[in-house]
Amino acid sequence: MSWTDERVETLKKMWGEGQSASAIAKTLGGVTRNAVIGKVHRLGLSNRAGGAPEGEGETELEEAAVPAEPVVEVVATEDPVEEEREIPSTQSAAPPPLTAARRQIIPAGQPLPPQPSANEISPETLASVREVEKTSKRISLMELTERTCKWPIGDPATADFWFCGLGVQAGKPYCEAHVSVAFQPMSSRRDRRR
DNA sequence: CCCTGATTCGC
DNA sequence: GCGAATCAGG
Numbered sequence: 001m002s003w004t005d006e007r008v009e010t011l012k013k014m015w016g017e018g019q020s021a022s023a024i025a026k027t028l029g030g031v032t033r034n035a036v037i038g039k040v041h042r043l044g045l046s047n048r049a050g051g052a053p054e055g056e057g058e059t060e061l062e063e064a065a066v067p068a069e070p071v072v073e074v075v076a077t078e079d080p081v082e083e084e085r086e087i088p089s090t091q092s093a094a095p096p097p098l099t100a101a102r103r104q105i106i107p108a109g110q111p112l113p114p115q116p117s118a119n120e121i122s123p124e125t126l127a128s129v130r131e132v133e134k135t136s137k138r139i140s141l142m143e144l145t146e147r148t149c150k151w152p153i154g155d156p157a158t159a160d161f162w163f164c165g166l167g168v169q170a171g172k173p174y175c176e177a178h179v180s181v182a183f184q185p186m187s188s189r190r191d192r193r194r
Numbered sequence: 195c196c197c198t199g200a201t202t203c204g205c
Numbered sequence: 206g207c208g209a210a211t212c213a214g215g
Contacts, residue, residue: 002207003206003207020197020198020199021198021199022197022198031208032208032209033198033199034208034209034210035207035208035209036208037198037199037200037201037208038200038201038206038207038208038209039206039207039208040199041199041200041201042206042207046199046200142215143195143196143215144196145195145196145197146196147195147196148195148196
């Protein structure tokens with residue numbers, strides 16, 4: 001494969017859109033992400049220039065020393081390389097109707113499971129969850145991957161928070177134990193049809 | 195371990 | 206010019 005005008009154009013476009021080198025390489029086909037990066041540099045557009053020359057926006061989640069700005073940034077932890085994401089411009093201009101209770105909002109965005117509460121989870125499964133929490137790897141947000149259990153454990157508002165991190169069970173986002181509690185057969189309780 | 199971009203250097 | 210290997214980092 002060679003860098004035809006077409007391919008270069010695609011490269012420029014995708015790179016400009018903020019696509020990752022590997023994603024671009026996958027789209028183009030016949031090249032590796034290294035090739036893409038190499039080309040990007042040769043083309044002189046290493047830095048995702050354009051309109052944001054500066055950017056000291058380090059998303060540091062330090063202590064809760066928020067001055068006064070009710071900065072409600074929804075930092076959705078997007079998957080590394082989902083697939084064809086062609087919408088880096090999706091502004092969620094509609095913050096959920098969270099009026100009062102704001103200090104106890106769980107993770108962010110995506111379909112994270114509810115914390116194991118005294119819900120409708122059978123004592124057995126709940127017990128197994130407790131078990132897993134002991135043996136969990138306690139990985140950080142950064143460690144989360146396609147194949148690590150993304151079950152949150154602990155209180156996100158404190159340092160006492162981590163993710164299970166055990167191996168997931170084929171495609172599922174959680175390990176076996178957490179899958180069992182996340183995906184209840186929908187009849188764990190003789191539901192009193194309200 | 196997974197992934198990201200950056201750089202180097204033989205081809 | 207090209208891109209694998211390597212580096213540096215999350």
